[in-house]
Amino acid sequence: MSKAIYALYDDDDVMVEGAKSILSKNIRIKDVYSPFPVHGLENVLGIKWTRLAITAFLYGLTAMTLALIGMWFFMIQDWPMNIGGKPNDFLYQNLPAFIPITFEFTVLCAAHGMALTYFIRNKTFPGMPARNPHPRTTDDHFAIEISRDENSGVSDDDIRAVLQETNPVEIFEK
């Protein structure tokens, strides 16, 4: 027996209205597949706000600290560099010279960290098999996924009947 039932739509507004009516009948939606971000859908589905920004801040903070410690060690502690004839006993005396690299390294790590976190969290590494239920959800169609496990109290026929009311172009199982 397949794990989930899908309803395929050819219009995002019809899909959002459909999602509202499915939820109003106490049927849980596991996920929605869409070729582009659909306005207001996250509120309908009650998706929690992403914490990606917090990870970006932490990556940036780590990178800034690492960059400053690194440059302090390379340029001041281990092999004191003569920077324009300026005194170089302490980090702060040459800090302006280190700011561009600190900035670049912070941005680099925050950006790459964010991208990698996104890939890991969504399991979308390059070469991963596609997980969308229908090829057209990357083109011009939208699919609502109803998991059987989450709706064990509702019979298959009831789910199909509810989905049919929302004017999908196709209902299929996978």
Place this chain on the structure above:
Amino acid sequence: MDYAFEGRAKKITMILMAIGLLSIVLGFFSGDHAAQRVWTSILISGFFFFGIGLTGTFFLAVQYAAESGWPTVLKRIFEGVSAYLPVGSIALLVVFIAATFHWNHIYHWMDADLYDPTSEHYDEIIAGKQAYLNLPFWWIRTIAYLSVYVWFTMLFRKRSLLEDEPMELDSQRSFFSKNQTLAAVFLVFFGYTSVTASWDWIMSIDTHWFSTIFGWYIFSGMWISGMVMMTLLVIYLKSKGLMDFVNDSHMHDMGKWVFAISFLWTYLFFCQFMLYWYSNIPEEVMYYQARIEDYSWAFWGSLIINFVFPMLLLMSKDAKRKAGFLTFVGVIIFFGHWMDVFMIVTPGAMKQYGVIGWVELGTFFGFLGLFLYITLNALSKRPLLVKGHPMLEESLHHHIN
């Protein structure tokens, strides 16, 4: 939704203007360097608020040129801020006329002796700049900048009011595309002249010194001050219940602008500083020497206030959407950027004798009162929501996460 400018708001702006006037008059009797001090204060605050007015016009033009829809509901605010531009130009002109007649000595290069090889005051470096930095040419440029800025400001306002009249869909479309063309023309003019104007009005105070990134530095300072002022005005009018059509997403976007332009300013501040610090060439580094030795509190203070505050406090999405947070950060960096203008102007005009005392603060509050009086008065003239703008509907439904 109409805003009526009356009662307490009007009284407060009047009191602020009175404080300013009193500070300026009494300032002339404030001891050593009194006259110079007053004129320098007028230039600092006059230029600061002029920049805010100019940002109104500039930002309006950016929205036209970029065909951006979301700020349409805020358009009257941009226009209200830019309504100060004519008065702000007059305030600057007063300082310039006084400088030309040597009632003050803010612009050292206006002294004719510097160009006379027989004089003991002859200055070879300044004499070398005479082809550009001479009074007639400088005045022609000044008049050109100010008149074109003011002309465009009035044109945008006139066309904006015309747009509210009922018109056919086709003519509405061509009306908007003509606004776009005008905005693009203004932006090109503004792009060049905001740089040369900053050389002429501000950089020439330290006549020997020069910096190619200076124009952008001044421009970014104006822009952030203007952004903060517009955001605070929206928060004020919203708190009166007059701008309910402005939703969280609009506030979020204004907060993003404040956040982003704070970084632009810091970036340019540091770009300029690092190059001079690194090369350490005497005739270049003396600009920073004068500031770090005699005005270290204003120099480092403006960097820390204007960079650290917005960065740490406005980073998260929630902070940008909370009016209280935005107001708190906005008021602090608004003053921080005024202090930045103080730090740019004063060492050249007052040498080491500049302070932020009652004359400077009084003039600041006076100009604040004048600015608010004109802006709020302009806002009360028309409904706060535009009618005929083709992107109004889009803006009313603006929604971002």
